[in-house]
Amino acid sequence: MLKALLSLVLAATPVPAVTPLSLPPPTGPARIGTVTAHLIDRSRPDPWVATEKNRELMVSIWYPARTVRGHQRADWVSPGIAARINPPGSPYALPVTHGHLGAPPAAGRHPVILYSPGFGLERTSGTTLVEDLAGHGYVVVTIDHTHDAGLVEFPDGRIATGAVAPPASPGEEEKLLEKVLDVRVRDTRFVLDQLGRMPLAATMDLSRVGMFGASMGGATAAGVMHADRRVRAGINLDGSVVGPVLGSKLNRPFLLFGSDSHGEQDETWTRLWDRLRGPRYRLEIAGSAHLSFTDHQALLPQLGLPAEQVEPVVGTIGAHRSIAIQRTYVRAFFDRHLRQRGGGLLDRPSPRYPEVTFQP
Incomplete structure (x- = not known):
């Protein structure tokens, strides 16, 4: 999506002056470190490309840093992907994040949150929310679902592209989505298995794990919670739900957080809501749209x-306001259910956030 819109700008700008795009600064007190990891699951072949004998994944870890002195800020996307989505001649420079490459972690063990992006999107697409959580003391692990994501760059420079074939007929769509979800759940559980073996394991409290995601990433959060009790709390950001969780009784905290039209149009939210047996929340943001819950909310208005x-993609709500609301409610949810602290923001409508409605 961003690549397509950047192409429109490039075509309409004969002599561009380069303008840097930016992500909003995190609100937390902690400085942020970030590292990437290349994970190989040798127990299964790639489900989308038959010639690839092992499932390869890329993840990024965002965490509170002890110091960031001498550690440069990480680019929003890797160099090979940057060259594809923002080629030479573009009037824009892609953002730099607020995470510092390889910075030493802060002392202590921090709750862990997993992030899964929407179908066709990369792990970088939720950076605005991810680095804000890290700045408030969480370790956040973002996952690329290879060949489901549009572009995944590996350390040797290989770039894996999307390879999920469209359904052969309309009747096959649900079966395909169920396979996409199953692959993502397996990916996530493998990542969970690996976290305790990583160099940053000492900074992770793996007894306090949450998960969130946008669109299909939100469905993935629900699917992982159904399959794996290690994940104690989850958030679905504006995503339809698919898979076995719709027939289960999920007894752990879950938040459905969507655009103001999503809940009315998506019967899977009603089905899941009726099956939730733990603390449950269903909120909507007036004026938002489906991609409001990704970095597109911050970046598209800058083009x-x-x-x-722009409005069909990220809504009519102002970018700064939308992001502030999302950050506040996402953090309040994880503070309550992974840290057992926080106020009553999730209990009732707040006059500070009149855009947020609580659905029955």
Whole structure:
């Protein structure tokens, strides 16, 4: 999506002046470190490309840092992906994150949150929310679901592209989505298995694990919670739900957090809501749209495109307000259910956030 819109800008700008795009600064007190890891699951072949004998994944870990002195800020995407989505001649420079490469972790063991992106999107697409959580004392692990994501760059420079074939007929769509979900759940559980063996394991409290994701990533959070009790709390950001969780009784905390039209149009939310047996929350943000819950909310308004191109994607709500609301409620949920602290923000509507409605 961002690549397509950048291409529109490039085509309409004959002599561009390069303008840097930016992500909003995190609100937490902690400085942020980040590292990437290449994980290989030798127990299974790649489910989308038959010639690949092992399932390969890329993850990033975002964490509170003891110091960031001498550690440069990480780019939003890796160099090979940057060259593909923002080629030479573009009037924009892609963002730099607020995470510092390889910075030493802060003392202590911190709750862990997993992040899964939407179908076709990369692990970087939720950076605005991810690094804010890290700045408030969480370790956040973002996962690329290879060949489901549009672009995944490995340390040797290989770039894996999307390889999920569209369904052969409309009747096959649900079966395909169930396979996508199953692969993602397996990916996530493998990542969970590996966390205790990573160099940053000492900074992770793996007895306090949550998960969130946008769109299909939100369905993945629910699917992982159904399959794996290590994940104690989850959030679905505007994603339809698929898979076995719709027939189960999920007894751990879950938040459905969506755009103001999503819940009314998606019967899978009603089905899941009726099956939730733990603490449950269903919130909507007025004026938001499906990709409001990704970095597109921050970046698309900076491109100078007409409203008729931007508003269907990220809504009419202002970017700063939308992001502030999402950060506040996502953090309040994990603070309550992974740290057993926080106020009553999730209990009732707040006059500070009139855009947020609580659904029965």
